[in-house]
Amino acid sequence: MIEVQGLSKSYGQTLAVDDLSFGVRPGVVTGFLGPNGAGKTTSMRMILGLDRPTAGRALIGGRPYVELADPLRQVGALLDAHAVHGGRTARGHLRWLAHSNGLPDSRVDAVLDQVGLAEVARKRIKGFSLGMRQRLGVAGALLGDPPVLLLDEPVNGLDPEGIRWIRTLLRGLAAEGRAVLVSSHLMTEMALTADHLVVIGRGRLLADASTAEFIDRHGRTRVRVRAVDPDKLSALLRGPGSDLTAEPAEGGAWEVTGAEPERIAALAAANGVVLYEIAVQRDSLEEAFMRMTADSVEYRAVAA
Template sequence: MIEVRGLTKRYGPTLAVDDLSFQVRPGSVTGFLGPNGAGKSTTMRMILGLDRPTAGTALIAGKPYRDLDHPLRTVGALLDAKWVHPNRSARSHLRWMAASNGIPDSRVDEVLALVGLTEVAGKKAGGFSLGMSQRLGLAGALLGDPQVLLFDEPVNGLDPEGIVWIRKFMQRLAAEGRTVLVSSHLLSEMALTAEHLVVIGRGRLIADTSVREFVDRASESVVRVRSPQLEALRSLLTAQGLTVREEGGTTHDKPSLTVLDSTTEAIGELAAQSGIVLHELAGQTGSLEDAFMKLTGDQVQYHGTGAAELLEGFRTAPAQTPLQPQTPPGYPPAHAKEAGR
């Protein structure tokens, strides 16, 4: 298990992590989410002893990372897929890691096979694609057969087949009773991978809950309904005090009603009692992406300009005189060089 208690990290005047506390329990994949600059990578680095906390503690299996006798046998991590020495082969890199923690060489070939790199085990890691580097990083994380695993953007650079593979692989590791913490910006993928979420913004905890509870907490409960008697249905629903919006009505989408804060059962029973025919009746739930944007929108550190505003800025900006190249300090001006030719 991973335990984070009052974890705080300052870089000069910048507060990167602010009194953060949470637990990551074994048996399920926990997604670690937050906007850019939220403090996710800093937190993971402190858990792994790569950064020293300003205050608070981070424990793995009840101990700080520095107190683990053979850390690779307790915790495996993939934070940066490209940290491998480029002139080492995949096998040599893993053998070096294994030797540092008393792990037998036989385990190296096991994990290479596990991540699908057996055929390129003798090739230099510097020539690997990002996807292959991710697989090598995963092999290193698994080398000591640890019970705790941390992954930072593990599907980065993988093709669709690789993404599905690593999703199922992480779920299998959790099903074996291991503790799995995964940081990712791919929310659609995290919705399929994780069962539990720890969400932070500006270094503070926003949510520590199941994926389902997180989505339900931030999403509207809506029902979509279509009927050839749309106006009669609208009148019936508004008379019950329900909020109703009309949707569609284009060539490819027939008009429908979206009903807020109700259920398919309630609307179906009302329509049946009034003899109104329904052609569609479906509940709609929010997505993890919608919930994430709603709950973390005010925690985003860097905001981009919308396309419309950007184009308008170009249209209304006064004409500028082109910038002239500047002569670096210590170099003669261009006209002097010309005169000397």
């Protein structure tokens, strides 16, 4: 469990994180979303005790990071996959990390297996692709078998297979009961990976909701309909007496907002309009996010 309470960080005149409070629960993947410069990395660094907050605090399992007796057993983090010594081998790097944290060598082999690097364990890191470096970073985060994981943009620069691997891994780690916080600005990926979302803009909390709730609240739902006789359908949807909001869409279809499909189907049947397509269309996470942030002064200021 991570608890962020009134966390703020200023760099000179820049307020990078502004009175941020949220929790990261065990058993779910929490996506940490926000545009570039929103304050995600700064927040994660403060949770990990790498930056000192100007105000507020962040607790991991009820304690600030600096007070954790065995930090690697409490929390695993992937911040910057390039921050490793290229001259070391993958195994050497993990053994060094294990030894300096009082962890047994057996964990090194276990995590190398878990991230699929066992075959290249004795190769030097400088020859690793970005995807291999990300896997090594994840291996380091998993070394202490921690109940809490923080990953900053873990899918950046990965190919589709690598992205899928991270997604499956994170969902599996949450299913084991761990608290997983993962930042990203890739909406489609977050929609597939995160059960819960913490959205920030200009350092401030904009939303803290389940992914489904977030899309429900900020996205639109439309019903797409097509009829054998398009003129009859058009007259029904837009003619006098209709209280529906309908817009023409491609392929001769209409998109109706503000009415359930049952009502539209019943109305069509009652008026002898034969439908051959009726489908509910929900906004994607990306569309919901764009709609929400379009209304947010914070975001507009960031985007400008």
